[in-house]
Amino acid sequence: MSNSTLNIIKIGGNVIDDDIQLETFLEKFAAIPGKKILVHGGGKIATRLASKLGLEAKMVEGRRITDKDMLDVVTMVYAGLTNKNIVALLQKYTCDAIGLSGADGNVIKAVKRPVREIDYGYAGDILADSVNSLAIKKFLDAGFTPVFSAITHNGSGQLLNTNADTIASALATAMADHYETSLIYCFEKNGVLLDVNDENSVIENITSSDFDKYKERGIISDGMIPKLQNAFDAINKGVKSVYVGNASNLHLFQQQKFGTCLINK
Ligand SMILES: Nc1ncnc2c1ncn2[C@@H]1O[C@H](COP(=O)(O)OP(=O)(O)O)[C@@H](O)[C@H]1O
Numbered sequence: 001m002s003n004s005t006l007n008i009i010k011i012g013g014n015v016i017d018d019d020i021q022l023e024t025f026l027e028k029f030a031a032i033p034g035k036k037i038l039v040h041g042g043g044k045i046a047t048r049l050a051s052k053l054g055l056e057a058k059m060v061e062g063r064r065i066t067d068k069d070m071l072d073v074v075t076m077v078y079a080g081l082t083n084k085n086i087v088a089l090l091q092k093y094t095c096d097a098i099g100l101s102g103a104d105g106n107v108i109k110a111v112k113r114p115v116r117e118i119d120y121g122y123a124g125d126i127l128a129d130s131v132n133s134l135a136i137k138k139f140l141d142a143g144f145t146p147v148f149s150a151i152t153h154n155g156s157g158q159l160l161n162t163n164a165d166t167i168a169s170a171l172a173t174a175m176a177d178h179y180e181t182s183l184i185y186c187f188e189k190n191g192v193l194l195d196v197n198d199e200n201s202v203i204e205n206i207t208s209s210d211f212d213k214y215k216e217r218g219i220i221s222d223g224m225i226p227k228l229q230n231a232f233d234a235i236n237k238g239v240k241s242v243y244v245g246n247a248s249n250l251h252l253f254q255q256q257k258f259g260t261c262l263i264n265k
């Protein structure tokens with residue numbers, strides 16, 4: 001492993017959906033020194049565009065059912081509109097960003113989620129060793145900041161829609177072979193909260209047994225469940241630190257005063 005550090009930051013869908021919050025966040029992201037990667041989805045924008053086109057969005061356990069028409073919409077929104085807007089804004093703040101889907105440079109391969117009780121359509125799961133960490137390292141070594149959308153491919157010409165929290169976790173796990181890697185999930189709340197309506201109720205440190213307990217009591221629910229599952233996956237597989245916190249506080253991350261810190265025990 002090289003001694004250098006890498007920060008992988010995932011930005012949540014509610015922040016992307018708000019032009020002012022997004023630009024404020026990207027300005028802070030651009031100011032982070034050293035090697036870094038940004039991961040984004042854009043679920044809300046995709047749902048809105050799909051509805052304009054007469055397609056109804058269906059989510060099951062935080063994953064979008066992605067038929068052929070929906071795959072076209074999410075590809076246009078995530079790998080197109082959202083990715084290019086973010087890259088252009090980062091260029092404005094002199095961060096030399098390069099936008100990537102999993103197909104570009106063959107950086108992330110996925111498999112179509114097997115049909116069990118639910119057919120998720122063209123939704124992709126990332127298997128172990130499917131991240132081309134050496135290709136990503138080349139971009140980083142060349143001075144670029146990779147910006148990943150939530151689109152992957154299967155290696156046989158098929159694009160797949162892949163949850164952005166999962167992409168961030170898989171990237172962090174793979175890049176931990178080369179760098180001391182931190183993973184930071186940014187969204188619109190101050191962290192994992194004891195009361196989802198009280199921004200002052202941040203749980204500062206969380207273990208996976210706390211997570212199970214809070215889940216059972218309904219304190220942690222909805223999209224926070226898959227987010228923390230992905231986050232614990234990363235910390236259990238060699239990622240040095242994982243945080244969940246407010247996108248507008250990203251500048252506090254380097255002072256270790258950021259949201260909720262995951263504890264590996
Ligand atoms: N204990 C909790 N603390 C914070 N957020 C929670 C909690 N339980 C549920 N949530 C919900 O989880 C959401 C984050 O998940 P999600 O919407 O999938 O994130 P994103 O789109 O930002 O990746 C929050 O907006 C919040 O409504």
Ligand SMILES: CC(=O)N[C@@H](CCC(=O)OP(=O)(O)O)C(=O)O
Nearest residue numbers: 013041042043063064150163164
């Ligand atoms: C398969 C699947 O569910 N993909 C996600 C990808 C986008 C995403 O994760 O976006 P957020 O971070 O904004 O939620 C979706 O289409 O909603």
